[in-house]
Amino acid sequence: MKLTTKQLTLCGILTTLALALSVAENQIPLSLAIPIPGIKLGLANIVTVFALYVLGPAQAVLILLARCLLGAVFAGNMNALLFSLMGGFAAMGVMILLSRLRGLSVYGVSIGGAAAHNCGQIAAAVLSLGNTAPLYYLPILLGVSLLTGALTGLMAACLFRALAHTDLMKG
Amino acid sequence: MGWKRITALLLAALAGCGLTGCGGRMDPDEAQESIQVIAMDTAMVLTAYGEKSTRAVYDAEEEVRRLDALLSRTSGDSEISMLNDAGGEMVTVGEEVCGLIQTAGEFTEATGGTFDITIAPVVSAWGFTTDSYQVPDQETLRTLLEHVGMEHVHLSGGSARLDPGTMIDLGGIAKGYTADRVAEIFQEHGVPRGKVELGGNILVIGDKPDGTAWRVGVQDPKRPDEADGLVCVLDLTDAFAVTSGSYQRYFEQDGKRYHHIIDPATGCPADSGLTSVTVMADSTLGNGTMCDALSTALFVMGEDKALDFWRSGVYDFQLVLVTEDDRVVVTEGLKDDFAELEESGYTYEYVS
Amino acid sequence: MTLRSWRKVGTPMNTSPKLRPGLWDALVVLVVAALAVSCGWTVWDGQDRGTELTAVVSVDGAETERLPLKEAAGTERTIHAGGYTLRLRLTETEIWVESADCPTQDCVHTGHISRGGQSIVCLPARVIIQLEGGERVDTGVDAVIG
Numbered sequence: 001m002k003l004t005t006k007q008l009t010l011c012g013i014l015t016t017l018a019l020a021l022s023v024a025e026n027q028i029p030l031s032l033a034i035p036i037p038g039i040k041l042g043l044a045n046i047v048t049v050f051a052l053y054v055l056g057p058a059q060a061v062l063i064l065l066a067r068c069l070l071g072a073v074f075a076g077n078m079n080a081l082l083f084s085l086m087g088g089f090a091a092m093g094v095m096i097l098l099s100r101l102r103g104l105s106v107y108g109v110s111i112g113g114a115a116a117h118n119c120g121q122i123a124a125a126v127l128s129l130g131n132t133a134p135l136y137y138l139p140i141l142l143g144v145s146l147l148t149g150a151l152t153g154l155m156a157a158c159l160f161r162a163l164a165h166t167d168l169m170k171g
Numbered sequence: 172m173g174w175k176r177i178t179a180l181l182l183a184a185l186a187g188c189g190l191t192g193c194g195g196r197m198d199p200d201e202a203q204e205s206i207q208v209i210a211m212d213t214a215m216v217l218t219a220y221g222e223k224s225t226r227a228v229y230d231a232e233e234e235v236r237r238l239d240a241l242l243s244r245t246s247g248d249s250e251i252s253m254l255n256d257a258g259g260e261m262v263t264v265g266e267e268v269c270g271l272i273q274t275a276g277e278f279t280e281a282t283g284g285t286f287d288i289t290i291a292p293v294v295s296a297w298g299f300t301t302d303s304y305q306v307p308d309q310e311t312l313r314t315l316l317e318h319v320g321m322e323h324v325h326l327s328g329g330s331a332r333l334d335p336g337t338m339i340d341l342g343g344i345a346k347g348y349t350a351d352r353v354a355e356i357f358q359e360h361g362v363p364r365g366k367v368e369l370g371g372n373i374l375v376i377g378d379k380p381d382g383t384a385w386r387v388g389v390q391d392p393k394r395p396d397e398a399d400g401l402v403c404v405l406d407l408t409d410a411f412a413v414t415s416g417s418y419q420r421y422f423e424q425d426g427k428r429y430h431h432i433i434d435p436a437t438g439c440p441a442d443s444g445l446t447s448v449t450v451m452a453d454s455t456l457g458n459g460t461m462c463d464a465l466s467t468a469l470f471v472m473g474e475d476k477a478l479d480f481w482r483s484g485v486y487d488f489q490l491v492l493v494t495e496d497d498r499v500v501v502t503e504g505l506k507d508d509f510a511e512l513e514e515s516g517y518t519y520e521y522v523s
Numbered sequence: 524m525t526l527r528s529w530r531k532v533g534t535p536m537n538t539s540p541k542l543r544p545g546l547w548d549a550l551v552v553l554v555v556a557a558l559a560v561s562c563g564w565t566v567w568d569g570q571d572r573g574t575e576l577t578a579v580v581s582v583d584g585a586e587t588e589r590l591p592l593k594e595a596a597g598t599e600r601t602i603h604a605g606g607y608t609l610r611l612r613l614t615e616t617e618i619w620v621e622s623a624d625c626p627t628q629d630c631v632h633t634g635h636i637s638r639g640g641q642s643i644v645c646l647p648a649r650v651i652i653q654l655e656g657g658e659r660v661d662t663g664v665d666a667v668i669g
Contacts, residue, residue: 053540098551099540101547104541104545104551105540105541105545105547105548106541106542107544107548107551108544108545108547108548108550108551108552109540111548111551111552111555112551112555115555115558128222135566136567139560139562139567142555142558142559146552146556149555153544156540160540160542161542206584207581207584207651208584209583209584209644209649209651214642214651216666232584302626302627366665368668371669372668375666379665385665385666386664386665387665387666387667388663388667388668389667389668389669390667390668390669392669395669399663401664401667404663404664412668414668414669416669418669419669449669
């Protein structure tokens with residue numbers, strides 16, 4: 001696909017934002033409740049939601065890919081790459097589908113995405129550990145995804161409102 | 172304005188992160204895998220922590236099985252069996268077995284012959300390899316002892332030859348060497364902490380997840396059947412430890428007890444006044460093999476010679492000796508990591 | 524250029540997104556919550572049973588049987604492995620090898636085991652019977668050598 005300078009710039013900014021968010025969420029000691037290394041809350045999904053609506057799926061996928069790869073490079077941990085890729089793309093797939101449903105607001109889309117994100121991560125954990133023990137945490141993570149999904153939905157809604165008058169949002 | 176709201180939200184989110192965060196970072200050591208393996212005539216437990224713990228223990232299991240097949244004296248197609256059955260002919264053996272025979276020879280020399288892999292035919296004569304125990308007569312022992320000694324083992328390049336009548340058994344270092352190999356595999360997988368129990372051999376890597384040392388109990392030779400029958404507890408981090416004891420395998424005949432640690436000098440069970448010897452060393456690769464060989468050798472030597480050997484400083488290790496007269500002799504270097512057990516009925520002595 | 528033109532590059536967005544949560548969003552919440560609960564049921568139900576004392580029998584490293592003591596109490600099991608036969612007896616609180624035709628008889632001599640973490644090992648038959656769940660034995664040490 002061909003990207004204009006403006007698109008490229010926006011993609012860059014959004015990737016940076018997503019990276020910053022995933023670094024920030026590393027500070028949350030999720031491991032106290034769920035002792036699986038590599039699992040994240042998925043706050044970087046805010047960017048995915050936003051990109052999906054404003055730029056469309058293709059560029060949203062690009063941003064996600066860049067975020068996952070760069071995030072793994074920054075963390076110096078290739079195991080985390082599997083987690084973020086599987087979580088990220090599960091969320092992306094579900095959100096692309098949900099965003100096509102007219103009845104749903106950003107909240108519903110985000111919550112569905114967050115749930116898919118955590119399912120993807122558990123799948124990654126099952127794959128990388130080679131046993132099914134991580135499934136034990138799936139119910140907790142699904143519950144948590146209601147909160148994180150609502151939070152990302154809220155943030156995205158605020159973003160859309162704030163940018164409603166800029167030419168970014170002009171449909 | 173919208174921007175204000177966003178800023179407020181971001182601040183709120185950051186504050187939220189700050190409140191729940193700061194507590195700690197993700198601990199990759201919390202993933203854990205543990206398996207039991209039956210090999211080398213013993214039940215082994217391999218436990219590893221860390222992200223690659225599962226792969227580490229299964230790779231280790233594979234290695235344990237490979238070494239079991241390679242070093243076993245009882246399975247007919249191992250390199251050791253082929254060497255023993257060659258009837259004095261030259262046999263091509265792998266680099267690994269060659270290296271182990273050479274290492275065994277070095278320990279034989281260093282310990283004045285109290286550790287010797289060529290004692291195998293004598294051990295068999297007592298029935299310890301077949302479980303059909305018997306006391307061989309003096310004549311038999313004398314004949315067999317003529318074939319004992321590393322001078323009957325010849326290594327050249329990738330081949331080995333045993334003089335007719337000589338047989339070797341690497342059982343005295345096989346588990347120690349296996350511990351070394353498992354330590355290496357765990358290292359390759361970046362295992363930050365783990366515990367490997369191979370019968371009388373143990374290897375601990377790092378400390379426990381709670382940050383304290385691994386607590387390793389030494390079996391009380393007088394209560395071998397009681398899981399909590401201990402003489403002492405050692406606090407170990409990054410260490411190998413091996414116990415050899417006369418209680419581990421023995422039989423009784425005409426009211427006399429015969430155990431499995433044979434003195435190469437007499438061909439009879441070592442009568443050294445000791446009931447068990449525990450050798451401990453740091454987790455430097457190679458120390459697993461060393462601890463295994465020395466625990467047998469020092470048991471045969473007896474208390475005084477064993478302590479002299481320790482003082483000579485040829486090898487870097489620590490000792491716990493349990494004597495027939497209910498004393499526990501502990502070398503200085505272990506003092507801080509050693510816990511006495513009052514109810515055991517032993518008296519404790521610390522030597523330097 | 525306008526944003527309208529670059530939307531054509533990707534799949535175009537439906538319309539400007541809805542920003543207020545509605546009934547349909549509540550449905551998503553319900554679905555996820557239902558998923559969490561049903562997952563919890565299936566996953567944790569099995570785990571709960573795991574905290575009950577269960578004898579896990581493995582032959583040559585592979586698990587062959589799981590015997591929850593409560594359910595299997597009063598029964599006898601026969602294990603054929605490695606050319607040997609072990610006869611197991613179970614009560615609600617204990618398991619032991621009643622008899623075996625292995626040469627060492629170590630498994631029989633081990634006697635009754637009754638707490639999580641304890642095990643009976645038969646080397647010749649390559650059988651491990653380990654108790655899982657229940658109250659764990661606390662010997663105060665992590666391992667014993669000798």
